[in-house]
Amino acid sequence: MSICFDLLSRTFSYRFPTKIVFGIGSISRLTEELKRFKFEKILMVSGPKVSRTEAYSVVRNFVESTGANLAEFTTTDAEPDVPLLNSLASIAREQRPEIVIGVGGGSSMDLSKLASALSVNGKDPISYFKGEPVPIKGPPIITIPTLAGTGSEVTPISVIVENGVKLALVDHNLFPSLALVDPSLSRGAGPEATASAGIDALCHAIESMMSVDSNPVSDALSTHAIELACSYLERAYCNGGDLEARAGISAASVLAGMAFQATGLCLPHGIAYTYAVKRSLPHGSSVSIAEPYVAIFNAPAIPGKISRIARAMGVDTYGLSASDIGLEVAFRILDITQTLSLPQTLEDLGIGEHEIEAMVDDLITNHRRFIIKNPRKPSRDELIDLYTDILEGI
Numbered sequence: 001m002s003i004c005f006d007l008l009s010r011t012f013s014y015r016f017p018t019k020i021v022f023g024i025g026s027i028s029r030l031t032e033e034l035k036r037f038k039f040e041k042i043l044m045v046s047g048p049k050v051s052r053t054e055a056y057s058v059v060r061n062f063v064e065s066t067g068a069n070l071a072e073f074t075t076t077d078a079e080p081d082v083p084l085l086n087s088l089a090s091i092a093r094e095q096r097p098e099i100v101i102g103v104g105g106g107s108s109m110d111l112s113k114l115a116s117a118l119s120v121n122g123k124d125p126i127s128y129f130k131g132e133p134v135p136i137k138g139p140p141i142i143t144i145p146t147l148a149g150t151g152s153e154v155t156p157i158s159v160i161v162e163n164g165v166k167l168a169l170v171d172h173n174l175f176p177s178l179a180l181v182d183p184s185l186s187r188g189a190g191p192e193a194t195a196s197a198g199i200d201a202l203c204h205a206i207e208s209m210m211s212v213d214s215n216p217v218s219d220a221l222s223t224h225a226i227e228l229a230c231s232y233l234e235r236a237y238c239n240g241g242d243l244e245a246r247a248g249i250s251a252a253s254v255l256a257g258m259a260f261q262a263t264g265l266c267l268p269h270g271i272a273y274t275y276a277v278k279r280s281l282p283h284g285s286s287v288s289i290a291e292p293y294v295a296i297f298n299a300p301a302i303p304g305k306i307s308r309i310a311r312a313m314g315v316d317t318y319g320l321s322a323s324d325i326g327l328e329v330a331f332r333i334l335d336i337t338q339t340l341s342l343p344q345t346l347e348d349l350g351i352g353e354h355e356i357e358a359m360v361d362d363l364i365t366n367h368r369r370f371i372i373k374n375p376r377k378p379s380r381d382e383l384i385d386l387y388t389d390i391l392e393g394i
């Protein structure tokens, strides 16, 4: 029996063009790495908090040491929306940078990819989120995460919000040329941000493994990402100065990003999108609320995969049925989210039973792509039951 991927009947491809430079202190390699490119103008994209940190100053100093003509774009605190996208497009088209550097968390890095693409593709920015292709590759994108978890440093994906709905743009022309991951840059991140971003990496790895499009490459990446996240996330949360833990969760973020950019994500991310924006919840903690219950729901449909996920999490699966293993995976995730003081149920967010039908409709209407990737296709009634479980908890 195949343990995950059907080797006899399936074909897969895996594409990944980004160079990764990873390590504590590796930011000192930035000047040398920049010399690989021809440039005069650089645009740095970051968030309002990040732009005031020491990590940002360190990056900026290295960029300035090259003598480049430097422009900076700072986003707002809120989730990137259409007005922000339009002002980013105006600046990128006016500046015409030859390199774009995204410094910060997922939003900053997502927007740096858009700045690159929009600087050379002139249509209405939002149209690219609605099926318009991105025909021209923009200037090289360099991602420098200062918070570990989203995986945005290695994916060709950008997410923005339009009228309360999260839209994603996925295009090969958005792949970063270089991801420079120095875990010491995340040392200044507070426990809450560390927890919410870090749990996203664990969820990415689990969902990539569960995805109907997982393959031997992504499974290898996901398995190790799960091991790293389960070993280091709680440590990084409890002691932000623990550099080994910071490096462990940074590596988990990279590996999980490399996995899910190829496989897509499944139900937990789709479910999270139906309440995260309205409740202004950090992305990772909105996903981790749904993750345990989807693991239980999916387990009978993916006996081989759920065993591998469980073993990577340190669960002893000997003699257990797939359903029991799904439960053990759920308990392990709940243990971690409890340690991280993250919300565990929809009730914790103040969401009531009367809101479930509307969230199910939103999921089916606006986020079907996550249902398509899920290994067990839920009926509407099963989704209502699943939301009820997520509302009340185990």
Ligand SMILES: [Fe+2]
Pocket: 150, 200, 204, 269, 283, 284, 287
């Ligand atoms: Fe995510």
